[in-house]
Amino acid sequence: MASSGSPNPPNPDPSRRALLFGRRAAAAPMRPPWALPEDVFLDACTACGACVDRCPERVIVRGAGGRPVFDPRLGECTFCGECEDACTPRALDRSASEQPWTLKALIGDRCLPRNGVVCSSCRDACPERAIAFPVTSRVPLPSIDSARCTGCGACVGVCPTQAVALSPLATQKVPETA
Numbered sequence: 235m236a237s238s239g240s241p242n243p244p245n246p247d248p249s250r251r252a253l254l255f256g257r258r259a260a261a262a263p264m265r266p267p268w269a270l271p272e273d274v275f276l277d278a279c280t281a282c283g284a285c286v287d288r289c290p291e292r293v294i295v296r297g298a299g300g301r302p303v304f305d306p307r308l309g310e311c312t313f314c315g316e317c318e319d320a321c322t323p324r325a326l327d328r329s330a331s332e333q334p335w336t337l338k339a340l341i342g343d344r345c346l347p348r349n350g351v352v353c354s355s356c357r358d359a360c361p362e363r364a365i366a367f368p369v370t371s372r373v374p375l376p377s378i379d380s381a382r383c384t385g386c387g388a389c390v391g392v393c394p395t396q397a398v399a400l401s402p403l404a405t406q407k408v409p410e411t412a
């Protein structure tokens with residue numbers, strides 16, 4: 235999926251996401267799917283960039299030390315497995331885990347409906363139908379079914395207010411509006 239056309243440049247820095255969502259930075263960057271646990275990944279990854287070059291969606295960028303980081307603002311991970319196939323050092327290794335990752339989508343307070351404006355772009359982009367808008371108020375608010383969410387990131391780049399982020403936490407609740 236193409237980028238949202240956001241005026242803001244791509245920024246995979248987790249500290250900025252944390253700032254936007256009013257929480258502390260995640261311990262590790264978002265690695266490509268099937269990455270080994272971060273400490274093992276850092277030992278195994280040679281920063282060769284093969285996964286970056288192979289990704290057909292162009293959603294992997296080089297982060298600190300040249301190592302790969304998944305940036306959902308650039309598009310959606312389709313879980314095609316090309317990055318894992320390309321990883322010769324096996325820092326990405328499907329045999330180590332069936333789950334590609336534990337990322338889940340979170341919607342923050344910049345969400346338009348939370349501010350009285352109708353929007354459902356994230357729902358329309360979600361390939362898993364994980365986002366619903368129960369009609370409980372004049373402007374329905376988004377609700378994410380974390381059991382359905384694969385953390386693909388399709389909802390991130392389409393959000394006009396950059397209200398959606400991914401978090402590696404295994405279970406999520408939509409943050410309360412301040």
Ligand code: SF4
Pocket residue numbers: 266267288289290291292293294310311312313314315316317318
């Ligand atoms: S699984 Fe496919 S789309 Fe997802 S990051 Fe890897 S190469 Fe890109």
Ligand code: SF4
Pocket residue numbers: 341344345346347353354355356357376392393394395396397398
């Ligand atoms: S696309 Fe963004 S602003 Fe629109 S409903 Fe989803 S999270 Fe809210």
Ligand code: SF4
Pocket residue numbers: 338339359360361362363364365378382383384385386387388389390
């Ligand atoms: S990250 Fe989750 S909620 Fe967002 S589009 Fe993908 S499956 Fe749907």
